[in-house]
Amino acid sequence: MIFETHCHLNDDAFKDDLDEVLLRAKNNNVTSMCIIAWDKESSINAINICKKYQDCGINLYPVVGLHPENVKDEEDLELNWLEDLINNNKICAIGEIGLDLYWDKTYLDKQIYFFNKQIQLAKKYDLPIIIHSREATQLTYDILKEHQDVKGIYHCYSGSVEMAKLITNLGYKLGIGGVLTFKNSHLYEVVDALDITSFVTETDCPYLTPAPNRGKRNEPAYLVYIVEKMAEIKKMQIDEISDILYQNAKEILRIRDYEEKN
Numbered sequence: 001m002i003f004e005t006h007c008h009l010n011d012d013a014f015k016d017d018l019d020e021v022l023l024r025a026k027n028n029n030v031t032s033m034c035i036i037a038w039d040k041e042s043s044i045n046a047i048n049i050c051k052k053y054q055d056c057g058i059n060l061y062p063v064v065g066l067h068p069e070n071v072k073d074e075e076d077l078e079l080n081w082l083e084d085l086i087n088n089n090k091i092c093a094i095g096e097i098g099l100d101l102y103w104d105k106t107y108l109d110k111q112i113y114f115f116n117k118q119i120q121l122a123k124k125y126d127l128p129i130i131i132h133s134r135e136a137t138q139l140t141y142d143i144l145k146e147h148q149d150v151k152g153i154y155h156c157y158s159g160s161v162e163m164a165k166l167i168t169n170l171g172y173k174l175g176i177g178g179v180l181t182f183k184n185s186h187l188y189e190v191v192d193a194l195d196i197t198s199f200v201t202e203t204d205c206p207y208l209t210p211a212p213n214r215g216k217r218n219e220p221a222y223l224v225y226i227v228e229k230m231a232e233i234k235k236m237q238i239d240e241i242s243d244i245l246y247q248n249a250k251e252i253l254r255i256r257d258y259e260e261k262n
Helices: 018-027 040-052 068-073 080-088 108-124 137-145 161-169 187-193 220-234 238-252 255-261
Strands: 002-007 030-036 059-064 093-100 129-134 152-154 173-176 199-201
Touching (some): 002 220, 030 093, 040 080, 093 108, 093 137, 129 137, 137 161, 161 173, 199 220
Parallel strands (some): 152 173
């Protein structure tokens, strides 16, 4: 069994063939997946997709939140819409939230504000968080250190081995996706250095398509290539590593608690 911890099936890239995408995922042993939002509309879409396809044979979990690239357009400083969604729906986690300084540092203060605001909501509602951090690893880590009663997944990890150890020591799992399969990817060193219990699998689809399908739209069915690469690095059998990675995801996302509450 494979757990897809980060996919954007609520993206327009999947609006015409979502049924087929889910079927291919199921046929490739993907049995659970988190559908991740980036703003109000995508949060609502994530919830609606999980409801619509609740009988598709895959466990679907909605994750709602405000992505750092979208804070410039957010006028509701209290995020009342997000709290309403949490209160009135079956929510697995808050995400993806964090910091992104790759394109523009203009809204850094606002990014930090909404990052902390959503962490506070996670505390209030006892939910894990899904972290987005791009060109902001140290600052993200410093903020997470201030909130050590919240745990979650550090999505699309791209930092050093040393920082990976610091982040996992806070109780986070590192999301490993298609970049691991890229030629000369430094993620090889991270996966090799840390215990397999430190990781979860993700695609971030429709982005970051793994080899051998680079250039195509990414989708959850391609998780198998990431698991195979991890098994190769860790010198483990695919079934064995799949089971551990699956349990890692269930643990950090507290799926048992989610099922009991909902």
